[in-house]
Amino acid sequence: MIRFVVTFFLLFIISLYGADDFELLKRADGYAKSSTKANQFRAYNDYKNIYLRALMNEDQKLKICALEGIVKCGTKLHIDVSQYSDELEKLQKESSTVKKQKKIKQKQSSDIRVSSSHKLKSIRWRDGRLVLSFDKKLRNNQINYFKLYDTKKKVYKYVFDIHASMLTKSQTLKKQNIDKIKLAQFNPTTLRLVIQDSAQVSISFKKENKQLIVNMVPKAGKKYSQTPEAKSVVSPKRLDRNKRIVIDAGHGGKDPGAIGYKGYREKVVVLQIAKELNSILKARGYTVFMTRDDDKFIRLRNRTKYANRKKADLFISIHANAVSKKQAHKAYGIECYFLDKSRSSRAKKVAAQENSADMSEMDFYGKQSFLSTLNSHNIVASNKLAIDLQRGTLASLRKKYKNVKDAGVRPAPFWVLVGAQMPSVLVEVGFITNPKEAKRLVDRQYQKRMALGLANGVERYFLNN
Numbered sequence: 001m002i003r004f005v006v007t008f009f010l011l012f013i014i015s016l017y018g019a020d021d022f023e024l025l026k027r028a029d030g031y032a033k034s035s036t037k038a039n040q041f042r043a044y045n046d047y048k049n050i051y052l053r054a055l056m057n058e059d060q061k062l063k064i065c066a067l068e069g070i071v072k073c074g075t076k077l078h079i080d081v082s083q084y085s086d087e088l089e090k091l092q093k094e095s096s097t098v099k100k101q102k103k104i105k106q107k108q109s110s111d112i113r114v115s116s117s118h119k120l121k122s123i124r125w126r127d128g129r130l131v132l133s134f135d136k137k138l139r140n141n142q143i144n145y146f147k148l149y150d151t152k153k154k155v156y157k158y159v160f161d162i163h164a165s166m167l168t169k170s171q172t173l174k175k176q177n178i179d180k181i182k183l184a185q186f187n188p189t190t191l192r193l194v195i196q197d198s199a200q201v202s203i204s205f206k207k208e209n210k211q212l213i214v215n216m217v218p219k220a221g222k223k224y225s226q227t228p229e230a231k232s233v234v235s236p237k238r239l240d241r242n243k244r245i246v247i248d249a250g251h252g253g254k255d256p257g258a259i260g261y262k263g264y265r266e267k268v269v270v271l272q273i274a275k276e277l278n279s280i281l282k283a284r285g286y287t288v289f290m291t292r293d294d295d296k297f298i299r300l301r302n303r304t305k306y307a308n309r310k311k312a313d314l315f316i317s318i319h320a321n322a323v324s325k326k327q328a329h330k331a332y333g334i335e336c337y338f339l340d341k342s343r344s345s346r347a348k349k350v351a352a353q354e355n356s357a358d359m360s361e362m363d364f365y366g367k368q369s370f371l372s373t374l375n376s377h378n379i380v381a382s383n384k385l386a387i388d389l390q391r392g393t394l395a396s397l398r399k400k401y402k403n404v405k406d407a408g409v410r411p412a413p414f415w416v417l418v419g420a421q422m423p424s425v426l427v428e429v430g431f432i433t434n435p436k437e438a439k440r441l442v443d444r445q446y447q448k449r450m451a452l453g454l455a456n457g458v459e460r461y462f463l464n465n
Contacts, residue, residue, distance in 0.1 A: 024050050025062075028069055037077070044073040051084075064091050118142065118164035120191060123171070123183065124459060130173070130181075132193070132212040134164055143212065145205065155179070158203045160193040161186065162212065177218045243314070243462065244287045246307040248416065249274035250319040253297025258322030260432030261439070266320040267295065269441050273429060274318050276451035281458065304420040314385065314458065315424035317416050320432040320441060332434040333407030334397075336390040337426045338382035339418065340411030381423035383409070385461050389425060392457030396449050401440065423461075427454065 024046055031043030047069030054063035067088040074081035119135045142163040149156055170184035179197045186192035195201060195216055202217045249271040251257035257266025274290060281288045289310050291303045298306075307315040323331040386409045397404045407428070417424045429450055430437040440446040 024053075025065060025069075032069060032073055040073050040076055043069065044077060044079070047073060060091065060095065064088065064095065067091065120164055120166045122463075123173070124463075125175070126213075128175075128215070130175075130193075130214040130216070132162070132214070134210045134212075137209050138207045138212060140207075143205075143207070145203075147203075155196050155198055156200055158195040158201060158216075160205070160212075160214070162191040162193065163189060164191045165189070166191055175216065178216060242287070244289070244310060244312045245281055245314045245316065245458065246289045246291065246310055246312040247274045247278055247281075248291040248303050248307075248315065248317040249293075250317060250416070251297075252292050252295055255297055258320060258432050260320070260322055261328070261435045264432055264438050264442055266322070266432055269320055269432060269447075270318045270429065271295070272444070273447045273450055273454075276448050277316075277318075277454050280451055280455040284455065284459070286458075300416045301419065303416055304418065304424070307424075308419070308421045312422050314461075315417070315420045315422055316389070316454070316458075317414075317424070317426040319426060319428050320430060321428040322431060322433045325433070328431075328433040329435065332431045332437045333405030334390065334393055334430055335407040335428040336386035336409045337412040337414060337417075337428070338379065338386045338409070339414055339420075339424060340379050378420065378423050379411075381465070382417075382425055383411075384465060385423045385457075386425045388461040388464070389427060389454055389457035392455070392460060393427075393429075393450060393453035396453030396456060397446075400449055401446070403436075 028043045028046035028050060031039040031046065034040065034043075047066050051063060051066035051070060053059075054066055067084050070084045071081050071088055074084065117136065118138070120132060121135050122133045124131055124133075144161040146159050146161075147157070148159065165188070166183070166185050170182065173181040173183060175181060178195060178201065180194075181196070182194050184192055184194075193214070195203065195214075197218065200219045202219055203214070205212060205214045207213075249267070251267035251270070253267075255267065257270070259265060271292070271294075275293065278288050278290055278293075289306070289312070291306050292298055303317070304315060321331070321335065390406065390409050394404060394406055412426075414426050417426060430441050432438050432441055
């Protein structure tokens with residue numbers, strides 16, 4: 001009660017004198033500079049009066065100035081000012097946080113004044129790093145990076161504010177052992193990338209011309225999740241791709257395709273791989289169609305008709321190779337073919353085998369004449385696609401499997417590719433007659449790795465073309 005009366009009295013005195021805060025502070029600072037004990041007491045009392053006024057007016061800045069004076073003078077006078085000191089430390093921390101937030105807002109406001117003509121073209125993973133590609137060269141003041149810790153949710157957030165805009169809607173990306181990655185349009189001129197995790201993450205980034213490359217590595221101590229192989233093959237969507245792809249699983253129904261080691265059937269194996277590829281490409285944002293998604297027979301010429309009707313950007317036909325029992329142990333490897341008249345007897349032989357179900361009514365010269373009149377404008381593009389699919393598949397499989405043979409990219413007169421109005425390729429995923437390769441071809445994990453490689457080949461083709 002006594003303390004309340006004293007406080008009220010002091011406030012009453014201050015109000016009577018009507019002393020200006022600035023004048024009081026100036027006077028207190030003058031006393032505080034003196035070396036005499038009497039002036040130190042005067043300064044101490046003035047600072048306490050200023051502190052009371054700051055409390056009444058809820059003036060945070062004045063409160064900090066007063067507390068600094070109280071602690072400084074009180075220490076010289078050997079007065080216990082621990083309570084004031086604790087409060088000062090707390091207010092200074094709060095003030096520092098407010099200043100940081102203000103600087104961030106000012107920088108963001110400054111960034112808004114920069115031209116927002118930059119557009120995000122694509123996002124993809126490359127060697128474990130996130131690569132954001134833009135249509136123009138990035139400037140230093142376009143990227144603002146900062147870190148936050150959410151005390152309620154107990155998560156770390158690593159934030160990139162990029163002065164640019166997206167071409168499509170927000171995306172949630174995936175990376176093994178990172179809890180959440182989100183990319184969204186924060187405001188009309190700011191693209192925000194947020195990397196969130198329950199543990200600290202080591203973040204580094206660099207600008208390379210039109211690209212922002214972000215590397216994120218969980219620090220030691222995080223419990224790594226055992227992500228199944230099936231989940232690891234699904235990569236984030238490419239934001240600039242509104243492409244349509246038709247996947248053709250070879251043979252089907254009454255046409256089993258090649259019968260290989262232990263009676264494995266080509267039509268079953270290629271359908272399983274085609275379905276895996278379908279899932280991965282859809283997860284990456286492509287529009288995907290399948291000529292067949294079950295065991296049914298479709299005439300070869302109707303497969304490209306279907307792709308044309310769907311206005312596909314790519315046509316990928318999946319098959320498995322075969323040879324006689326005498327050669328079964330020797331022949332193995334992955335091949336990619338694009339449509340062209342071939343002088344290679346090997347290519348002609350493979351094509352004849354795949355064409356047999358639907359070309360018996362045409363003689364050799366009829367086939368060659370027909371091939372020479374169609375699809376010539378897509379030969380170069382199809383050749384490039386075949387190279388990218390071959391490279392992607394080999395790279396994916398060789399990460400986990402030994403002795404994966406590159407059997408090459410070749411032109412061949414495949415009937416299934418005739419008439420396609422888009423780049424088209426036939427992939428021979430291996431020899432179903434080879435004991436070792438056949439065992440791999442029926443293994444679901446191998447099929448997933450194969451499909452992942454094909455999907456990466458598609459990504460590479462679109463990136464380069």
